[in-house]
Amino acid sequence: MNSIESAVPPPRSYLDDGHSLRSWLFTHDHKRIAILYALAITFFFFLGGFAAMLIRLELITPAGDLLTADAYNKAFTFHGVVMVWFFLIPSIPATLGNFLLPMMIGARDMAFPRLNLFSWYLYMIGGLFTLAMLVLGGVDTGWTFYTPFSTMFSNGHVMLTVVGVFVVGFSSILTGINFIVTTHSMRAPGMTWMRLPLFVWAMYAVALVMVLATPVLAMTLSLIALERIFGVGIFDPALGGDPVLFQHFFWFYSHPAVYIMVLPAMGVVSELITAGARKRIFGYRFMVWAIVGISVVGFLVWGHHMFVAGQSMYASMVFSILSFIIAVPSAIKVFNWTATLYKGRIDFNAPMLYALGFVGLFMLGGMTGIFLAATALDVSLHDTYFVVAHFHYIMVGGSVMAYLGGIHFWWPKVTGRLYSQAWARFAAILMFFGFNLTFFPQYLLGYEGMPRRYHEYLPQFQVLNILSSAGASILAVSYLLPLVYLGWSLRHGPRAGPNPWRAKGLEWLTDSPPPTHNFEVTPVVNEGPYAYEDA
Amino acid sequence: MMTMAPPQASTLAGSVDTLFDVMLALTGTISVAVFVVMIFFCVKYRRRSHADRSNANQTRLGVEVAWTVVPFLMFMALFGWSISLWSRMRTPPADAAPIYVVAKQWMWKVQHPGGQREIDSLHVPLGRPIRLVMTSQDVIHDFYVPAFRQKQDVLPGRYTQLWFTATREGEYPLLCSQYCGTDHARMTGNVTVMKPADYARWLQAHAGTGLAEQGAERFRRFGCSGCHGSQSSVHAPDLDGLYGSTVPLADGSQVRADDRYIRDSIMLPRKQVAAGYAPIMPSYTGRIGEDDVLALIAYLKSRHATTETAREQH
Numbered sequence: 149m150n151s152i153e154s155a156v157p158p159p160r161s162y163l164d165d166g167h168s169l170r171s172w173l174f175t176h177d178h179k180r181i182a183i184l185y186a187l188a189i190t191f192f193f194f195l196g197g198f199a200a201m202l203i204r205l206e207l208i209t210p211a212g213d214l215l216t217a218d219a220y221n222k223a224f225t226f227h228g229v230v231m232v233w234f235f236l237i238p239s240i241p242a243t244l245g246n247f248l249l250p251m252m253i254g255a256r257d258m259a260f261p262r263l264n265l266f267s268w269y270l271y272m273i274g275g276l277f278t279l280a281m282l283v284l285g286g287v288d289t290g291w292t293f294y295t296p297f298s299t300m301f302s303n304g305h306v307m308l309t310v311v312g313v314f315v316v317g318f319s320s321i322l323t324g325i326n327f328i329v330t331t332h333s334m335r336a337p338g339m340t341w342m343r344l345p346l347f348v349w350a351m352y353a354v355a356l357v358m359v360l361a362t363p364v365l366a367m368t369l370s371l372i373a374l375e376r377i378f379g380v381g382i383f384d385p386a387l388g389g390d391p392v393l394f395q396h397f398f399w400f401y402s403h404p405a406v407y408i409m410v411l412p413a414m415g416v417v418s419e420l421i422t423a424g425a426r427k428r429i430f431g432y433r434f435m436v437w438a439i440v441g442i443s444v445v446g447f448l449v450w451g452h453h454m455f456v457a458g459q460s461m462y463a464s465m466v467f468s469i470l471s472f473i474i475a476v477p478s479a480i481k482v483f484n485w486t487a488t489l490y491k492g493r494i495d496f497n498a499p500m501l502y503a504l505g506f507v508g509l510f511m512l513g514g515m516t517g518i519f520l521a522a523t524a525l526d527v528s529l530h531d532t533y534f535v536v537a538h539f540h541y542i543m544v545g546g547s548v549m550a551y552l553g554g555i556h557f558w559w560p561k562v563t564g565r566l567y568s569q570a571w572a573r574f575a576a577i578l579m580f581f582g583f584n585l586t587f588f589p590q591y592l593l594g595y596e597g598m599p600r601r602y603h604e605y606l607p608q609f610q611v612l613n614i615l616s617s618a619g620a621s622i623l624a625v626s627y628l629l630p631l632v633y634l635g636w637s638l639r640h641g642p643r644a645g646p647n648p649w650r651a652k653g654l655e656w657l658t659d660s661p662p663p664t665h666n667f668e669v670t671p672v673v674n675e676g677p678y679a680y681e682d683a
Numbered sequence: 684m685m686t687m688a689p690p691q692a693s694t695l696a697g698s699v700d701t702l703f704d705v706m707l708a709l710t711g712t713i714s715v716a717v718f719v720v721m722i723f724f725c726v727k728y729r730r731r732s733h734a735d736r737s738n739a740n741q742t743r744l745g746v747e748v749a750w751t752v753v754p755f756l757m758f759m760a761l762f763g764w765s766i767s768l769w770s771r772m773r774t775p776p777a778d779a780a781p782i783y784v785v786a787k788q789w790m791w792k793v794q795h796p797g798g799q800r801e802i803d804s805l806h807v808p809l810g811r812p813i814r815l816v817m818t819s820q821d822v823i824h825d826f827y828v829p830a831f832r833q834k835q836d837v838l839p840g841r842y843t844q845l846w847f848t849a850t851r852e853g854e855y856p857l858l859c860s861q862y863c864g865t866d867h868a869r870m871t872g873n874v875t876v877m878k879p880a881d882y883a884r885w886l887q888a889h890a891g892t893g894l895a896e897q898g899a900e901r902f903r904r905f906g907c908s909g910c911h912g913s914q915s916s917v918h919a920p921d922l923d924g925l926y927g928s929t930v931p932l933a934d935g936s937q938v939r940a941d942d943r944y945i946r947d948s949i950m951l952p953r954k955q956v957a958a959g960y961a962p963i964m965p966s967y968t969g970r971i972g973e974d975d976v977l978a979l980i981a982y983l984k985s986r987h988a989t990t991e992t993a994r995e996q997h
Contacts, residue, residue: 294823297823301864384839432742479751489725490728491738525702525703527772596688603868
């Protein structure tokens with residue numbers, strides 16, 4: 149292999165390897181595909197964010213005065229569908245994962261570069277269906293498509309939405325296959341499994357979950373189509389079906405999907421904290437097994453979404469104990485991140501602030517998950533704002549913070565430019581406060597008994613709703629800020645050099661931005677990850 | 684924050700709140716402890732500090748095992764506590780009085796056995812266990828009374844139940860907490876808890892034809908008696924004493940004739956055909972409402988009761 153590598157002509161950065169639109173749209177380069185994904189998911193993030201803004205504006209007053217009930221229902225459905233399938237699930241894997249996985253293991257590209265490009269096109273086709281749904285008038289089923297409402301009662305564009313999600317699901321299956329094969333077959337000499345950075349472990353685990361869980365989503369959506377179009381009785385009892393069966397199918401995918409959203413975040417944060425503290429991760433093996441444990445047990449807890457849905461009492465007991473158990477590996481990870489700070493040499497750069505923010509918010513989200521795992525408490529809290537707050541702490545406080553932390557950490561590698569640390573730190577801190585102001589009041593709302601998906605509410609809930617909406621406006625500003633200073637850095641930022649953070653990891657050995665084939669000479673690995681010795 | 688909880692108006696509410704408070708104290712303490720340690724490390728080991736950093740990269744197995752096992756044991760204890768309370772919440776006492784609830788987009792229809800009907804409101808007596816038997820006419824709804832700390836999805840095509848014993852007089856919000864379409868947020872009502880004497884007066888004032896008698900009337904009106912009546916020439920099962928009995932089915936299995944079986948036999952007659960009878964019963968799906976089915980079940984139950992008494996007298 150080495151002789152082939154050395155025959156490569158002098159490296160040209162992947163960004164300079166063709167400037168035409170064609171050179172981007174037909175690229176096989178994992179790094180360019182990552183950027184195509186990043187542009188697309190940023191668009192959908194702000195679109196979904198706009199829907200969130202409408203929701204928060206409506207909820208400032210108890211009466212439904214800004215939107216009609218139907219418009220409100222369409223807004224939260226659109227927000228959920230877009231944020232889950234078109235932002236959160238692809239976010240870290242399709243952008244940072246695509247860009248970094250080959251580089252971190254010392255490979256020149258993914259195992260299947262064409263498949264990688266194809267998966268982006270599938271994502272875009274799914275996205276077009278979703279945009280068509282929006283333009284034609286939206287859908288009001290909620291992102292969960294509960295039957296028989298979605299199959300027999302809703303008048304919205306259910307089929308367009310379902311087809312969009314069906315197609316985008318194949319995009320994540322293909323990405324998953326690519327990650328698995330790449331990790332197995334393209335590691336550089338000496339890169340053993342126990343020397344993989346935790347980010348690669350997270351990508352590998354998430355790829356397995358994507359490949360195993362997403363087909364169940366595809367199947368479930370097909371069954372919705374069968375019932376809605378052809379009236380085949382599967383879920384609607386009036387046709388002889390069972391509506392709870394849908395919930396089993398749906399959550400069999402959608403609970404693992406929660407881990408599709410949060411495992412990559414855990415991977416990112418492990419890289420950020422070790423680099424920020426200039427220390428090896430505390431308990432590497434425990435971190436690896438925690439990732440594996442979460443992805444396996446993650447398949448066995450779906451029934452905790454159905455404690456009050458009419459599921460058998462004994463089934464609920466089993467799902468409850470498994471849901472308590474899955475909290476253990478998450479706790480291990482939080483403790484290990486904290487212990488990694490011990491005797492470190494901590495630099496509070498912007499990525500580190502995002503990472504520390506992640507740990508705090510993820511812990512609060514995880515702790516409240518334990519309340520919901522307890523059946524006796526879930527009876528009260530289920531389908532209230534407590535649940536809304538809980539999963540936003542995990543997915544927005546957790547995954548989005550980690551995603552942005554990762555963008556800030558690898559920005560110099562991706563673009564070759566540095567950005568304003570002062571602005572970036574300011575945005576990270578603003579985001580932390582804005583987030584807590586938005587979602588902490590929602591815990592209290594749920595505890596007081598405000599159900600979710602309410603267009604109007606009882607007057608006693610108004611103060612907390614106003615706080616939450618105020619927080620949302622701060623949060624919106626903090627999400628727009630990076631567009632400005634990162635955009636500015638593209639043109640005016642100082643050159644970064646190969647390794648501005650003096651971080652460990654193969655991706656930092658090569659130029660910034662890297663050459664098309666990543667490494668001039670395939671690196672040889674002779675030590676574990678995070679070999680920081682200067683602490 | 685505890686003052687923000689909804690009022691405690693059922694025998695379960697206090698126990699649920701105690702578990703919540705204990706969990707809050709435990710998880711709160713751990714969270715604060717982790718935050719304090721994190722901030723301490725962040726300050727002590729900031730880049731420019733001169734703190735001792737010898738042997739920084741040690742991983743201690745004992746520490747890892749400790750913070751794996753301790754949370755695990757804590758979780759198991761909380762699970763045990765929660766599950767015992769949960770069993771209580773899900774198992775109505777044998778003497779609980781039934782009241783029937785039919786949900787539809789977007790209202791709650793309540794039927795008392797004595798024939799009293801309510802819409803978007805429910806009157807219950809203080810101190811007596813009440814068992815709500817619930818079903819939906821269309822999509823999935825959810826019956827949620829925060830003050831009782833009880834909640835249960837209400838499904839089409841199935842009966843689910845929810846029980847409580849009210850402990851405090853007053854009016855409490857009733858909310859639909861499963862998204863059910865356009866006016867989901869308006870599918871609300873009130874639960875009124877009354878002193879037993881007031882409740883008796885309320886029942887009297889709103890008494891109508893009893894549910895079983897309504898069922899008897901429907902039994903004739905819908906043509907059930909044409910086949911199932913004693914004078915009928917059609918070969919159809921005799922329904923006297925059916926309720927609660929064990930019915931042999933055409934496929935060789937057996938089923939207990941409970942609410943669900945009777946409902947399915949009316950609405951989905953092909954699902955479980957009684958042994959020895961041709962599957963000629965027409966489906967009533969779409970022809971009668973869930974409240975009609977509840978009345979028919981009440982009627983069959985009453986016929987069961989009269990045959991029982993008759994048997995005892997022999």
